[in-house]
Amino acid sequence: MSEAPLVEIRDATIFRGDTCVFDRFSLTIFQREPVAILGPNGSGKTTLLKLINREIYPVQREGSSVRILGRDQWNVWDLRSRLGIVSHDLQVRYDDRATGLDVVLSGFQSSIGVHGAVAGRITAEQRARASSILENLGAGELSRKQLASMSTGQQRRCLLGRALVHDPDTLILDEPTAGLDLAAAFDYLERIRRLSAAGKNIVLVCHSPGEIPPQIKRIVLLRAGCIMADGTKDRVLTEHNLYQTYGVGVRIAVVDGYYFAYPAVPDGRTEARLQPD
Numbered sequence: 001m002s003e004a005p006l007v008e009i010r011d012a013t014i015f016r017g018d019t020c021v022f023d024r025f026s027l028t029i030f031q032r033e034p035v036a037i038l039g040p041n042g043s044g045k046t047t048l049l050k051l052i053n054r055e056i057y058p059v060q061r062e063g064s065s066v067r068i069l070g071r072d073q074w075n076v077w078d079l080r081s082r083l084g085i086v087s088h089d090l091q092v093r094y095d096d097r098a099t100g101l102d103v104v105l106s107g108f109q110s111s112i113g114v115h116g117a118v119a120g121r122i123t124a125e126q127r128a129r130a131s132s133i134l135e136n137l138g139a140g141e142l143s144r145k146q147l148a149s150m151s152t153g154q155q156r157r158c159l160l161g162r163a164l165v166h167d168p169d170t171l172i173l174d175e176p177t178a179g180l181d182l183a184a185a186f187d188y189l190e191r192i193r194r195l196s197a198a199g200k201n202i203v204l205v206c207h208s209p210g211e212i213p214p215q216i217k218r219i220v221l222l223r224a225g226c227i228m229a230d231g232t233k234d235r236v237l238t239e240h241n242l243y244q245t246y247g248v249g250v251r252i253a254v255v256d257g258y259y260f261a262y263p264a265v266p267d268g269r270t271e272a273r274l275q276p277d
């Protein structure tokens with residue numbers, strides 16, 4: 001039997017509050033097919049990740065389905081132990097007093113923090129594993145440090161540790177390099193590259209094409225809940241598609257497999273380029 005896709009969304013309609021973010025939206029992502037999702041603010045990227053993570057559900061309708069790893073129904077705790085998630089959303093939900101080790105340990109229970117009953121369920125083995133993950137991320141010194149006294153990048157490292165604690169097959173990364181300095185962002189990209197080479201499923205949301213490691217070949221461009229383009233980088237990350245998606249003139253330069261976007265200069269030549277094909 002062939003392997004079930006990581007995500008199979010068919011004709012899904014999704015609301016956030018009163019806003020219809022996706023209307024009859026369909027998308028399939030196969031396993032071991034690392035994918036990057038790009039699109040303007042508010043286009044639905046985070047909503048899509050929350051749908052995969054079962055934080056939100058589509059409107060129930062005949063013919064509409066959201067299947068994760070071949071299943072319509074999941075115990076969310078089982079599902080979340082198979083997904084590693086890094087997002088700003090998650091980062092801001094932590095109590096400032098949580099230590100780096102607390103953040104990593106909370107991954108075992110897919111919880112935010114380790115208080116009360118959750119703290120009681122942590123085993124010595126889990127503590128040892130959490131410590132070694134932090135060490136491997138070059139963040140051993142953050143183990144006893146509180147989030148309040150960490151920089152954004154240090155907090156993000158702890159969250160990556162949290163995501164990796166279960167050794168999940170799938171990593172869901174919502175703007176993982178936002179707010180990181182160059183060294184930290186490069187380090188993150190290298191870790192994503194290695195995790196992808198190790199066969200992990202990667203779903204990466206980011207804003208800048210330059211944040212997509214060359215190993216991620218498939219790109220989905222979203223605009224207002226619609227797929228503007230979906231395919232390989234050379235076909236999707238074109239000046240035309242980016243203009244259509246963002247409504248501004250964009251130039252693209254490709255260096256060593258990385259795609260960089262920069263503003264089109266408003267001269268006669270680029271004016272002509274700004275016209276949709």
Ligand SMILES: Nc1ncnc2c1ncn2[C@@H]1O[C@H](COP(=O)(O)OP(=O)(O)OP(=O)(O)O)[C@@H](O)[C@H]1O
Nearest residue numbers: 016017018019021040041042043044045046047048
């Ligand atoms: N909790 C919420 N309640 C109501 N509407 C929401 C909520 N969260 C998001 N939305 C709306 O849903 C739409 C999609 O938001 P989403 O967060 O998925 O966008 P995004 O592509 O991740 O944007 P960004 O690049 O800014 O992170 C937006 O119109 C947003 O205003």
Ligand SMILES: [Mg+2]
Nearest residue numbers: 045046047174
């Ligand atoms: Mg978002």
